[in-house]
Amino acid sequence: MRKYSEQEFQNKIRKIRERNRQLMYLRGLRTERNLFKKKRETSKLIALYLFVLLNAIVIYAMVAMWRFGDLSYLGVLITDIAAQILTYGIYCLKAYKGKKAEEELKFERYKMTYEDSPQTDETEQDGGAG
Numbered sequence: 001m002r003k004y005s006e007q008e009f010q011n012k013i014r015k016i017r018e019r020n021r022q023l024m025y026l027r028g029l030r031t032e033r034n035l036f037k038k039k040r041e042t043s044k045l046i047a048l049y050l051f052v053l054l055n056a057i058v059i060y061a062m063v064a065m066w067r068f069g070d071l072s073y074l075g076v077l078i079t080d081i082a083a084q085i086l087t088y089g090i091y092c093l094k095a096y097k098g099k100k101a102e103e104e105l106k107f108e109r110y111k112m113t114y115e116d117s118p119q120t121d122e123t124e125q126d127g128g129a130g
Contacts, residue, residue, distance in 0.1 A: 035106070047091045054084045 004012065057080050061073040 035109075044095075047087065050087050051084065054080050054087070 033129060059078040061080065065071060065073045065077075
């Protein structure tokens with residue numbers, strides 16, 4: 001075990017504190033960047049998949065009705081369109097509520113950040129009169 005002089009000890013402590021300060025800055029930057037980073041939403045992918053799938057069913061039903069001259073596929077066509085509308089409506093409602101909750105959370109973080117910061121009266125006193 002190496003013995004350090006007081007000067008060496010203080011230098012080591014200063015370097016460690018500086019490194020820790022830099023790590024804290026980097027961590028803060030990473031946190032801020034991640035606050036506004038776009039995330040992939042699986043619900044959008046699911047809605048897109050359902051949209052493509054249901055439209056394929058609609059096209060198949062139309063071709064089958066035209067080709068075979070049989071209107072029994074009309075029931076599939078009508079229920080499929082109703083399912084598309086219902087699916088899209090549910091997705092829109094879910095997306096609206098999710099976005100609203102996310103924006104409220106951001107607003108609360110913003111309020112907490114700026115309410116805790118110290119306010120000085122110097123800026124008010126220096127205002128417009130010189």
